Amino acid sequence: MRDSFQNEIPYINFKDVSFSYTEKKENLIFKCNFSIKKTGFWMVVGKNGSGKSTLLKLINGIIKPKNGIVNCQANIGMVFQNPDHQILMPNCRSELLLNVNENISDYEITQKIDYVLAQVGLTGFEKRPVHTLSGGQKQRLTIACALISNKNFILLDEPTALLDQTSQLKVLKTIKNLTSDHEKPLTALWITHRYEELNYADEVAELKNGFLSGWQEPSKFEYN
Ligand SMILES: Nc1ncnc2c1ncn2[C@@H]1O[C@H](COP(=O)(O)OP(=O)(O)OP(=O)(O)O)[C@@H](O)[C@H]1O
Ligand SMILES: [Mg+2]
Numbered sequence: 001m002r003d004s005f006q007n008e009i010p011y012i013n014f015k016d017v018s019f020s021y022t023e024k025k026e027n028l029i030f031k032c033n034f035s036i037k038k039t040g041f042w043m044v045v046g047k048n049g050s051g052k053s054t055l056l057k058l059i060n061g062i063i064k065p066k067n068g069i070v071n072c073q074a075n076i077g078m079v080f081q082n083p084d085h086q087i088l089m090p091n092c093r094s095e096l097l098l099n100v101n102e103n104i105s106d107y108e109i110t111q112k113i114d115y116v117l118a119q120v121g122l123t124g125f126e127k128r129p130v131h132t133l134s135g136g137q138k139q140r141l142t143i144a145c146a147l148i149s150n151k152n153f154i155l156l157d158e159p160t161a162l163l164d165q166t167s168q169l170k171v172l173k174t175i176k177n178l179t180s181d182h183e184k185p186l187t188a189l190w191i192t193h194r195y196e197e198l199n200y201a202d203e204v205a206e207l208k209n210g211f212l213s214g215w216q217e218p219s220k221f222e223y224n
Pocket of ligand 2: 052053054081157
């Protein structure tokens with residue numbers, strides 16, 4: 001169902017990147033170096049306030065580094081931490097339509113909408129007004145929007161924070177499947193502070209003291 005992805009393999013490189021929200025304060029992100037040059041399921045873990053959301057904003061260019069170089073060559077989609085900061089339209093279908101970036105027929109659009117809603121466990125929600133959705137349902141709608149948007153690199157900022165365990169597992173497995181697809185793998189960078197989610201990742205790193213640790217396989221990952 002997923003098709004015509006451009007630039008399948010993203011290229012993300014941070015070189016000595018530092019950032020602070022104010023001039024005086026010490027850097028929130030400090031001389032941060034890392035790369036993502038392969039498809040797959042990448043996860044970053046870190047404590048509250050460690051700068052995880054800030055890191056994603058640097059990747060997608062919402063904010064610019066104070067020092068250093070951010071080089072991102074990818075077709076980036078974003079799932080924000082708070083779905084209310086993202087949803088613009090009155091119902092699920094119109095919100096999904098807003099994220100369709102291809103010139104495809106109404107039939108194909110309807111098929112895609114059915115597909116992405118099923119992927120996040122929202123089958124039958126197409127006509128539902130957004131204001132009737134729970135927080136977790138809104139969060140899943142924003143993930144469906146990222147999936148329908150035909151991007152090759154999706155940034156997900158604590159996408160399961162509002163979800164119960166069943167929905168959490170469904171979304172984790174969906175992203176895992178899409179990033180493991182042999183023909184057209186999606187690449188996902190998933191922010192979390194739930195350590196049990198790390199087992200689904202291909203590579204894990206910890207953001208701490210403004211610095212991202214090296215990538216490691218989940219089984220070898222040690223956090224402090
Ligand atoms: N626009 C802003 N202006 C000033 N300070 C900010 C701004 N956005 C975030 N901060 C501060 O920067 C620090 C890091 O915030 P950030 O949201 O990146 O952390 P986080 O790791 O995503 O936290 P959480 O786990 O709570 O989502 C926090 O102390 C936060 O208060
Ligand atoms: Mg955050």
